[in-house]
Amino acid sequence: EQAASVMANDRQVMEGNRIFTVQEDLTTAEGEITFLATKGPLHDAAGNVIGMVGVSHDITERKRAEEEIRESEHKYRVLFETANDGIFLLNETGVVDCNQKGADMCGRTREEMIGCSPMDFSPERQPDGQLSSELAAAKMAAALDGEPLRFEWESLRADGEPFAAELALNRVEMGGAVFLQAICRDITERKRAEEAVARERTFSEDIINSLPGIFYMYDDKGKLVRWNKKHEEATGYSSEEMLGRYVLDWFSEEHKQYILSQVQSVFAEGESFAEAPLSIKNGSQVPYFFTGRLATLDGKQYLVGVGIDITERKRSEAERTLLA
Template sequence: MAGAKDHPAGSTRSALPDADLSRLLLENLATGVFGVDLEGRFTFLNRAATRLFGFTSPESVLGRDSHSLTSHADEDGVRYTVMECPIHRAMVTGKPLEVGTDTFRRIDGSPFFARYYATPLLDGAGDVQGAVVAIEDITENLLRERTLTQYKAVFDASRDAILLHDQRAIIDCNPASVELLGAPSSEGLIGRHPATCSPEHQPDGRPSREAAETYAERALSEGSVAYEWLCRDLDGRTFPSEVLLSRVDLPEGPFLQAVVRDITERQRAEKALQRSQAELAAAQEMAHLGNWVWELDSGGLSWSDEVFRIFGLAPESRAPDYDDFLRFLHPEDLERFERAVAAALSDGPGYELEYRILQPDGSQRTVQERGRVIRDDGGRPLRLRGTVQDITDQRRLEDQLRDQRDLVETILDGLPAIFFLLDTEGRLVRWNHNLEDVTGISEERIKGRQIAELVDPLDRERLRSALALTLQEGSAEIEAGLRTHDRRLAPYLFTCNRVHLEGGTFLAGFGVDISERKRLEQELARQASHDRLTGLYNRWKFEEVLDLELERARRYGTQFSVVMFDIDHFKYVNDRFGHDTGDRVLQRIGELVGQQVRRTDILARWGGEEFMLLLSETGLEQARQLAESTRIRVGQADFPESGRLTISLGVTEYRPGETVPEMLKRVDNALYAAKQGGRNRTVSD
C-alpha cells in the first residue's frame, strides 16, 4: 500500500484523504463559509455559517434561495435585488469580491453587520458554477468602534487629566494630563511607569508605589475608587490631587483609567476657610461685643475698648460724642438708624438694628446694635444702654452661602433634565423648575406628594419597586411615563441614588425625556419593515405576516389567498424614460392598488417591479375577482410620464398542509403563466 511505503512503521500520521481533511477543516473554521450556485441557492454551509444565520441545520436550507433567506442589504439597510447583489456580481464577472461590509438577517429576523469575501467557483473548463462566500459578524466590533470614538472625543476634551495604564506603563493620556504633568507632549508620558508621577512617599508616610498598588487592586475588584494623592510632575513639582481610579475592560483585558484633578487651590481655600472659622470661634468665645452708654441729659457717651476697635480706633484715643458717632454711619443707613432710636425713645423699650459703618481708613463694616431705654419712674427716658457687635464676617459668610445656594439652584434649574430629592417614603422634598414646567403642577401642590402620583398609573408599582431597590442597593434606573401639563404621557428615564444629607437618608435622582430616542427606535423598526421607495411593507415583513396568516389558517381553519403581480414591460419604462420615472411609476402603482384593496389586505413590494397582496378570509374566486378589478383599474389609470401601463397577476389560495415556499411557488407559476399568456391578464391556480 502507498501509505505503508510513504510512512515509517509505527507512524501515527492521519491517513485521511485530502477531500475529507479539507471538509473537516472547513467544518471547524470559526469563520462562516457557504456556497451558492448560479441561481443563488445554497450548496453548502459550514457550522459557523449555520450558527451565524440561525439555521437549524445546513440540510434545512440546502437548495433554497440564499438571497431571500439572509435578506442581504447594504450598510444602510436597503435590500439588494438579485442583480445588484455583490455576490451575484462576483459570479457574473468571474472576479472575486475581496471584501464587502453589508447587513444580513438571521432566520429570526434579527439584523447584523458582516464583513464577507466572495470567490467565483469554477469547473474544470473554467466556467463559473457558483461562488464560495466567507462571512464574519462584525456588529460588536462596529459598536465598539463607535463607543471608542465617543469616548475619545470626551477623553480629549476633558479639562481633567485622564491617563490609561496597565499598572506597568501609561498607554494613553489626554492633553490635560500633558499640561498637568509638565510633559512636552503625550509621548513624554506614554510608556512611563505610573509611579514616576508621584514622589517616593505620600504625606501620611506610605510608600507611593505600595499605596498605588492597593488602590489599583480595589479599583480592579470594586470597579472604581476615589482618593486624594500627592502627584509630582516631570519637573519635580509636587501638588495635591483628587483621583478617580476606574477599571476599564477592553478586548485586551482590564486596564485602569485615572482621572486626576489638581486641588491645590481648593485646599488653599479650605485652609483659609478653616482659619476664618477658627477666628470666628475665638471671636464668639470672646464675644467680640462692645458695650456703650449714652446719657441723654448730659449727652455723654462712653464706649468699651471693643467698641473703639470695631470703629477702627485705638481704645481711648478720643472722647466720643453722639454727633461724632453719627459720622461713622454709612450715609444710606443714617436716616433708618435715627428713626429707630427716635421710636425707642418715644414709647418703645428699645431697638435692634443692623447698619454699616465707615472706619477712618475707609473700610466698611457691618454691625448689629441692640439698645435699651432706661426710664425714670415717670417714664421719662434717662439713658440708652446697649451693645454693638461686628458681624461683617458672619454676613459675608452668609452671603457666600446664599450665593452658593443660588448657584446650585441655578445649575439645577438650568439642567435639561428633571431633578428631584425624595424622602425614604418617596415624597418630594426638593426639585427643580423643570418638574413644575413639565407637569404643570405648582410648587405648593408638588411639595410632599408621592413622586409615583406623577407617572402613568401602569408604571407606579414598578417605580415604587425601583425606589425600594435604591434604598436597599444604593441606585436604580427605570423607564416610566410622566404625565405632562398637556395631559400627555412622555417617556422618561429616571435614575435614582441613595444619599445621606444632614444625618438623614434621601433619594436623589434625575429624569430625562427619552421621547426622541423612542421615536428613533420606532423609526428604525419602521425602516426595517417598509420599502423605502413606496412606503409599502418590504419582502421580509410580508413573509413574516404571511407566516402568521398561514399559522392562523392551520390553527383555526380559515382561508386566505395571495396575489403576485408585476408591471408589464417595466424594463422598457426604465430604459425609455429613465429610472426616476420608473421609481415614480412604482410609487403610483402602490398608491393605485392600495386604494383598490380592502383595509384588512396586506400590500407589499416583493422586489423590483413585483408586488404581493395577502387577502385574509378570502377564497380563490373572490381573490381572482379582486385581482381582475385591480388589473382594470391600473390599465385605466393615467401615467403622464410613461403612458398607459398594464400589469399581470397570479392568484392562488392556501391549500391545507402546504408550506409558505410551496404557496409562493404556485403563485409565482401563476404569474409566469399570465406573462406567457400575453401579459395584462390574471391567472389563478
C-alpha cells in the first residue's frame, strides 16, 4: 500500500509535468519512517518527460516532536477548560486568556474578560484596609520576579457582588513572552463556614465563661482539654499552666481514689457527683461540689461538668454543728 502511494505520487509528477512536494511514510525493519519528498519531472532535449528526479529528507524525529507538542497542547487545553478553578493568563495589558470557569466566576463572558485588569474584579480596599491597587501591584511584581504566591483576595463579580477568592500567582513563559498565571478558587462558602464555626465557638465560650462555677472537660484518659476563665481564676493557674493537667492533679492523696471512682462512674454510668477539697496553686484546699456527665464529641467520650465553691455552705454547717 505504501509503495503504491509512492508510485502514484511519482505518476502525478510525470503526468502533471510539475514539481511536487509530498510527505511519504514507509515501514522498515526499524519502524515507521517519514520522508518529506520534493519530486520533479525529468525532460529530454526536446522537453519531453522521460522520468522523475527527487530529493527526500527524513523528518521522522521532527514529526514525532510536532506530535508530542500537539498532544501536550491538547492535554493543556483540556486541563485548562475542565479545571474547577478559574485560570487566567495576564500580561501588562491585562487578561489575555481565561477558561470558562474563570469567566463565570467573574460574571462575564470570555470575550468580555480579555483586556480586563485585576482592579476590574477588586474593591477599592481589601478587608485589612490596604488599597487593592497597591497590594495587587506588589504581589504581581513579586510573582513576575519568580516568587510563587498564594493568598486570599476579596474579589467582585461584574454585578458588584463580593466573593472571597484564594489566588495562586506564578510567572510563566510561552513563545518567548512572559506572562502571569493566576489560578483563582472561589472560597466564599468555605469562609462562611469558617465564620459560622468561629461565631459558634465564641458563643460557646461566652456561655461557658458565664457559668457560676468552674467548668471542665476531660477526655477518657483524664486529661483536661477545655475549661473556663473561672477555673483559672479559682485555682490561680494561667491558661498555659492548665494545659496538660489531669483530673487527679487537683486533689490531695487522701482524696484521689475517691475522685477516681467518681470519674469512672461517669464513663460507666453517664453521670456522677462528688464533694472534695480542690488544691489550688497557693497550696490551700477549697471545698467544692463537682458534677460530671458523659458527653460524646466526634466519636470520642468526655467528662464535662461544673465545680461550685461550697466554702460558705461548709462554714454554715460547721456553725450549726457548734450551736447544736
